[in-house]
Amino acid sequence: MFKKINSLKNLDKPDAVIFDTDNTLYEYAPANKKAEEAVERKVKALLGVNSKLYRNTYAQSKKEIKKQLGMTASSHSRLLYYQRFLEILGFKAQLMTALDLEQTFWRTFLANAPLYPGVIKLLDYLRSKNILIAIVTDLTSHIQMRKLTYFNLEETFDAFVTSEEIGADKPDYRNFELVLNKLGLTKKNNIWMVGDNPYTDIIGARSIGATTFQKINNLEKIGEGKYMPDFAFSNFDDFQNNIINFIN
């Protein structure tokens, strides 16, 4: 599926295409679910904490960390979630356990996070057409770099920006300005933004005047009103087939 949502927007060959990472290049939810289940099993084996207690306490620790840090990269840190989780349960500063749980989470997560079909083909295609490609993503740089390395994309992008560099998550405009800066482009250039989240990716990309593409996964809805993207698509093969004419 590839749909034009904004009838006023026409496509021209872009100077750069910016991609979000999580849930855009790969499906986030199943990997996250598997990873959380693996941690849950480990917590039960290591600490004897049952599933219900684990889930409730983990949700509480996540909420507290998010409230404490606001919309920053560290607010997504699993290490902080697990550290707080252990503290709430009265285990105090069990640093090794927190690190172990974090490692279990990301190891399982990556093992269960295959790239969407067509991503590599699209990136290769854009590079072959001398179009700059970049990543703008939330979360800490270390784990996002590990993800891209795992996907064998560590040398694919021309620029890489995480919200850790700015100190604020998307849709903060500084994320997008920084990526333009790294690419050596300005708002006057023709920029495309590909992401799944209407709130963070679509709104954020509009701050640099980008043409926005929402990746629709499963039953997700296309953004409406001010969150409305210019285009929406459900898989990267359709995306590539529909942009080929404009790029050529």
Add this chain to the structure above:
Amino acid sequence: MIFNKDYTKIIYLYKKITSIASSNIREKQLLYEIHKSKLFKFGLFIRLFLIIFCLPYIQKIWFLEFINNSLESLSINPWQAHLNAGGDIKAFPYGYIMYLFYLPLTTLGWLLDKLLNLESFARFGFGITTLIFDYGILLGIIRLLKNYSSKLLLIAYWCSPVIIYIFYWHGQIDVLPVFFLIYGLSLLQKEKTHLAGIFLGLAISSKFSMLASIPFIFIYLVRNKRLKNKLNIFFASIFITYFFTILPFIKSNSFQLMVLKNSETEKLFSVFISYGYDIKLFLLPTIYLLSLYLVWRLERINLDLFLISIGLGFFSLLLFLPPSPGWFAWIMPFLVYYQLRSKDHYLLSTLPFFFIYLTYNLLYSTGADISFINIPTELPLQKLFGFNNSKLKSILFTGLQATGLIVCARMYLFGIVRNNYYRGFGDKLAIGISGFIPDYINDIFKSFENLFGPRSISFLEVSDYKKSKNHNYLQASKSLLNPNSYNLSRLTKDLYLLADGKSILQNINNSVRKIESYDFIFINGIHSLTIKRLRQRLDLKIFFEIDKELDDYFFTKNNKNNSYAFISKSEKKEFNNYQESQFKYSDLSFKISPVNSNILKTKEKIVIPKLKLFVKMANGFFHEELIHSLISLCGMHIDVEQTSFSDDVYLCIEGEATKEDINQIANILIPNLEDLLICNPLWENGYKGLIQLIILVHISNLLYKASSSKNYV
């Protein structure tokens, strides 16, 4: 909104169904690709078209009639009800499980037919049941295959004219036992032995001929270190399931008459060579036993050969039985598995067989009645067109059996090649580990038994070959650091004997110890790479070094003061020369160093300092994939040093890797890992695990290189 709710339910149902095929997200993504494929939709369309518009002759006169009779009389013994109604004795030679699974949808259709005074819905229900299990077989094959081309899978199975012919035109219902068999095998592979046994029990219960697969499964389990200890549970599950599903009707005369004593059983002895004087050689049991023997004589069987061997077992039945079109459904999943694993052989070996099979059966077997054409298409084409050429029939039959034999041969040869993926040496793999190794590190090599399984490694210790028990009275040398203190020629001789598959006797402290020859031989200790003849027999030479700063942590003072202490500077120099030469001869070397040497200098008591691992290995081998995985999966720090003139690469690895990390990376780096290791291998944590991993990649590469250099076909 209503549409959205329904859509959500459909997506939920879809996810539930796909989770049957796979719990792995990557596999689910591939399954999603299959469902989206035009080939899948095409195959589904053909099936639905045939279900709606065609009624296979045998379904009309046998199966639907049988279920109809049982429903009309509301009897719990359908065989008795069928015979009471004057039905054909050959109508349903299957077990109760077959009847139970076909009953719900057919009954629903039957009720609708009664209500609307039609004769369509019962057969739709029957056809849809076949479709469900047909799709189930596809999912089962997907579960068995790890990497596959979705296009090839759909061409080979889902769009296969043979499958469509058997289940939807000819109308056989062997789809159910085959589904249970395939799904049971996939569960067995995933080590869910209880469930696998239940599925196999259901397969045999629904069609007794599925029993032919059991001896092959038995051999596989006996030969498989991973699954051997689950043999009892598996067979107990099969027996209990079969017993409970067959028990209720075992004493029923009608069941005995229609199922246990059916004429199909007689076919087993219908092909024979007459030796005169009323002596016959029955070909089917002979060939079946021969195929069992061919599998039995293999020391190790991997999944590919195992599945192919079951297919061959069924093939041997089919080739020496009078033609029975539906029975070819038994071999199809195995043939598809073979086709997908051996893409090169696909067209040449199987297409002639499929072509002749279809030609023969369209001509001489019953078909289906097409509802919108007024021609008796359910008749064999030979009867429909009124020609009777027995010579043509025999020629086609000969062609069918000949092409079938060729497919069998190709399958067997391919299975042997794949089976030898890690068995190329034919003889033993010898690994020498040298260096001044403390016991703490020495345990790593012992821990390989936790990966390869017990009774898989013969261990030889250089220290067991001391020339004198009391080092104070050594004649050749004053120190145990000197190679002359060891009987290295005896060690070499023992290595060659073990490598030849012979056991050896060692005399240690006046007690005799027998060392059996296993698949791997590990020689461990200082000077295990010192002499040339010993090195020549070693397939992998490893050198181990501990940073001098760590001596206090790894070697006890007793050791240092005693046998392993240097007596003079010249002796130390000599020993260092030996070490250097061994390092030079090594294919792979490890050095353990402290991360921060300053901490060691404070002389505070630190039990185990933080360590880093230096590795020297061949350049251009697998170090890039290793680095990639260690950084992305474990977040480790790695320095790489490689000069453009060097054949070696040096890695410095720092960080903590857990055994789960190591296991995951091993699965990425080593192809067909399950063929090499036992079920649930126990990896070590930290740098010990890393050493295990790196050695194992080298071993797998050696085994693969040897197998790929041999020409088996």
